[in-house]
Amino acid sequence: MSTPLVLVGAGGMGRAWLAAIQAEAGAELAGVVDLDLHAARGALADAGLAGVPVGTDAVALARETGARAVVNVTVPAAHHPVTTAALFAGLPVLGEKPVAESVPRALSLAAAAEVTGELFVVSQSRRYNRQLFAFREQARTLGDLGVLTTEFFKAPRFGGFRDEMAHPLLLDMAIHPFDTARFLLGAEPVAVYCEEFNPSWSWYTGDAAATAVFEMTGGVRYAYTGSWCSPGQETSWNGSWRLSGRDGTALWDGDHEPVLDGPSAAAEGADPGDGIAGSLATFLAALDGGPAPMGEVHENVLSLVMVAAAVESAATGAKVLVDDLLERAYDEALATETREDVRAQLASWTSVRAALDTAEATAPRA
Structure with a gap:
């Protein structure tokens, strides 16, 4: 039986998610929400779904259509209000990063x-x-891990808001490799030193190049270097990766099978599905009693923290301790929270790290 979903956001990514929902046998598109109803109707018409209901309020449309969950593909500034409203209306949410x-x-x-x-x-x-x-399975054969590196060099000419951002590479793209590093290493960020700059030929207003070195739990280092204005010999959108351990090295170019140079063969690894289709499928499975998917909010926050810490380090020219950033963010969250129930829940946390690591907190509702 398919799960009825309301899609919030009818822009470029919204259209990608609309296609994913159409292709997923376990999903049914109940409605599309956008502040611009013309955009919502246009996206539906282009997908051959002109009769699907539209609206400007996710909770209201979900109630009207009987939708069971929300897919939030709004701009980042709208993630918090849209998701909060849905959660308190009893609607699980699958949202875009960050x-x-x-x-x-x-x-x-x-x-x-x-x-x-x-x-x-x-x-x-x-x-x-x-x-x-498969790359992660290879990592598990390398013994103690020392250094993970990512090189990311592309030259996209997006136009629009990215060209005007203060930190286009770090804020809009680096969260992907930062999150991947956590996943590969099974480790969390401890500290970072980052430098940003903008090459003389850059078409971006903000710094389009950056290098960051993270200390991760267990002592392993993660080094990221990238540029969004580097034409020629471009890397994969996934980046180019090298992982060095006590017993060998694994390489992944981001587009092909990873290569292991070590003492033992690695397992092939699971097939999690592809991109947003895989993400949608595991979300739907969780709604039907399956395990919490990758990216559950508690598990995901530290990926955003890595971005915020790198931006702060680049701005200050100093090494940033992640726990210091977390404590400052926690104090601000308490001071600015407008819902008393949410503020009380925040106040009950004995430590931010512990709250984000709590398995009980990440368990889906029965």
């Missing part, structure tokens, strides 16, 4: 998920890649 526009708002959403008992998952769609899972 979890929220800031770490304090992300902590608010984690607490809201706890208060409501509803599932909130952030679609880190680049985790849904069979080659990445």
